Amino acid sequence: MEIKRKVLAYITKDDHAGRKILVFEQEGNPEAGLQVPGGTIEEDELLIDALYREIEEETGIRRDQLQLNGKVDKKNYFPENRKNVIHERNVFHLTYIGEDENEWDTCVNSTGKDNGMIFHCRWMPVNDLPALAAGQDELIDFII
Template identity: 60%
Template sequence: MELKRKVLAYITSGEGSERKLLVFENKEHPEEGWQVPGGTIEKDELLLDALYREIEEETGINRDELVLKGKVTKNKHFPRNRELVYERNIFHLAYTGKEQPPWEHHVHSDGKDNGATYCNRWIPIDSLPKLASKQDEAIEFI
């Protein structure tokens, strides 16, 4: 069985009933569904370095605009079959910047997402659509 280590970021803005979660969809492939920032931890990369790298690559939000609230959970996800398993480390972060209307972010990286355009937006947590690949399975813990 092949194990791939992943990070996912639940980034929230606002308080109480006004709290929102940052989600995005791939402009060129909307069929992939709504997602939260995240991705694969590279070889010899620290967990938190991977978390902040993925957030910046997919949203343009930098580390200085975020407060780490804690690790929500760690779980396993089988994306295609039992021969591949993703170990997902899910974190909650609070956004401290000024909330912006929906925006597009163009990815510049060495990874497979290079050149992709992600459409980011804040959605009230109580109105969240179903997220791709069961990325919403730990929302209740934030």
């Protein structure tokens, strides 16, 4: 069994309407579903560096625009399309402290398979959150 180490980011902000979480969808790829930032930890990369790298690649949000609240949990996920792989997900909760935008598009600039993809990012009330792709919402109760 192959283990792929991953990070997931629950990025929240509070406003007059309550707590919101940052989600995104891939332009032109609706079957990918609604997601939170995350991805694979590269070889010899520190867990925390992978977290901030993935957030910036997928959302454009920089490290200095975030406050790390802590690690929520580690949860294994078994992708349906890859029976011999376990995704070891390290889930973090962060608070957005940057300037407010309700939604925006980010073009991924990386050396990975997401390079060139456009992600439509937006804030969604945590209490109204539908199921996220690939079980990414399994630990969401820790931040409500």
